[in-house]
Amino acid sequence: MSSEHPTEGNEALFEAENLTLVYGDTPAFEGVSLSIPAGEITALVGPSGCGKTSFLMSLNRLSDLVPNCRVTGSLRLGGQDILSSEVDLIALRRRVGMIFQKPNAFPFSIRKNLTFPLQEHGVRDRDKLATLVEASLRDVGLWDEIKDRLDAPALSLSGGQQQRLCLARALALKPEVLLLDEPCSALDPLSSGVVEDLIVSLRGRYTIVIVTHNLAQARRVADQVAVFWVQGGAGRLIESGSVGQVFEDPQDELTRSYVTGQRG
Amino acid sequence: MDSLARSQRGEKLAQVVMWSSAALVSAVFLWMLSDLVTNGLGRVSWEFLTSSPSDSGRAGGIGPIVVSTLLIVSVAMVVAIPIGVGTAVYLAEFTSTESLLGRLVRRSLDVLAGVPSIVFGLFGSAFFCKTLGLGFSILSGGLTLACMVLPILIRSVEVGFREIPDHYRLSAAALGLSRTSTLLHLLLPAAAPGLAVGLVLGIGRAAAETAALIFTSGYVDRTPESVLDSGRALSVHIFDLSMNVPGGTPNAYAAALVLLGLLLLINGAASGLAHRWLGRNIATL
Ligand SMILES: Nc1ncnc2c1ncn2[C@@H]1O[C@H](COP(=O)(O)OP(=O)(O)OP(=O)(O)O)[C@@H](O)[C@H]1O
Ligand SMILES: [Mg+2]
DSSP: OGGGSTTOOOOEEEEEEEEEEEETTEEEEEEEEEEEETTSEEEEEOSTTSSHHHHHHHHTTGGGGSTTEEEEEEEEETTEESSSTTSOHHHHHHHEEEEOSSOOOOSSBHHHHHHHHHHHTTOOOHHHHHHHHHHHHHHTTOHHHHGGGTTSBGGGSOHHHHHHHHHHHHHTTOOSEEEEESTTTTSOHHHHHHHHHHHHHTBTTBEEEEEOSOHHHHHHHOSEEEEEEEETTEEEEEEEEEHHHHHHSOSSHHHHHHHTTSOO | OHHHHHHHHHHHHHHHHHHHHHHHHHHHHHHHHHHHHHHHGGGOSHHHHHSOEEGGGTEEOOHHHHHHHHHHHHHHHHHHHHHHHHHHHIIIIISOTTSHHHHHHHHHHHHHHTSOHHHHHHHHIIIIIIISOOOSSHHHHHHHHHHHHHHHHHHHHHHHHHTSOHHHHHHHHHTTOOHHHIIIIIIHHHTHHHHHHHHHHHHHHHHTOOHHHHTTTOSOOSOOSSTTSOOOOHHHHHHHHHHTSTTOHHHHHHHHHHHHHHHHHHHHHHHHHHHHHHSOOGGGO
């Protein structure tokens, strides 16, 4: 695992340079430069309000939906500038999927939650749809649990099941990247464990960026860790590197007290 | 001890006041209803609903008037629903609450919603009947009613859209769904309760309207052959019978009972539909 080879990473998929995001006049994070290696799991950690969610939302340009929100600096995905106004946002978001903190299945049936986005992306063939539904539910370990009630409302599932359904919904679109914003924090410990194992099982097949408040979880699942901190009224990246390096030998004093549980 | 006793007494008093005002409202409604039923029910029959009025409405039924009313309300809704939903979507999804245009449109709608219906009637008769040359007709009346119900319709549909939690829009965008399909497949169904409420309020206001229709769709009590014919609405008929026709009161009661029944029916249908489609109670929206 890369934690044993701190300097040897995969090629960078995302490259942020001097990235800043403001809501109106207030910066959420400022001057962030970070590379996110392809095929690995990168954890974003840091205290509440340090801009982790905002950073995640800049990676798929979901920040465009927030009124008065502006992103400046440079952000590349596989070498392509994704902050440019010419970027095809639909294609970008298909390539970069996202899961939110609270499970947010649509108020449709379980099946339609999966087929609706696929149909919107041009998959019309019924057999193809059925195959993709099954494959993505198997991917998240939900198939055996719910294969007999695919037409039940998605909102009747438990929180953990809904979160896995949301993951399946994103996976069905075959993204390259998955952005996970505290995907376990709204779940009970048991479901949380299931979702965490699931994320680990996706390692290598997707580039994963996961925000988590749970340092133990970051340590268990991540290859790379980026630590955000509020300094001078805006979130900043204070340290990044492999899990081994950040947890065992942090360079920054704040990181040291944070990972040892003295702050944050 | 003393203050506790006093606050308990205060609470008792508040309860009595609330209870008696609720009772008073229900009593007024029940009294009105029983008045209508005792005076009108004896005359309401299939015959009454379908036959033409005679002797200025003292005798005969209200068939042509029911037809005209339904036609006028239909014209109003066919025109108002697309414009209303379109404007509401524009206001809720494409303008922020602070933007100048959004504020301007909202303020105008609130003012329009409070304009007395007689003013709409005068406007309709000047604009639709004369300027557009539609004359006294179902079409003029329907269009005037459409103008009148649009503010209520737009505002309640807009509220329906604004009540949809943002995570719907975010998660749809994160899946790469286009704005249009998010709107059609996700937001519109989710805003349906607001739409249903707006429709009930709008239809209710339209079906019961008198002043706006006297000057636009007219008095003629024959069955209209097209929307360009004049037609008498139920409320105009009731007004005419009770004010201008000596001895018209019994039939006015019967017609009022029919109108009330119609409104209750529309209300029930809308809340039933909302319940069935959305599993939600319209009263709690
Ligand atoms: N839509 C918004 N409009 C204005 N300010 C916002 C908005 N969203 C977030 N902020 C502000 O930006 C800063 C960063 O917020 P963000 O949600 O990115 O932090 P976070 O690290 O994800 O926090 P948490 O761990 O609590 O989720 C906060 O100060 C927050 O108040
Ligand atoms: Mg957050």
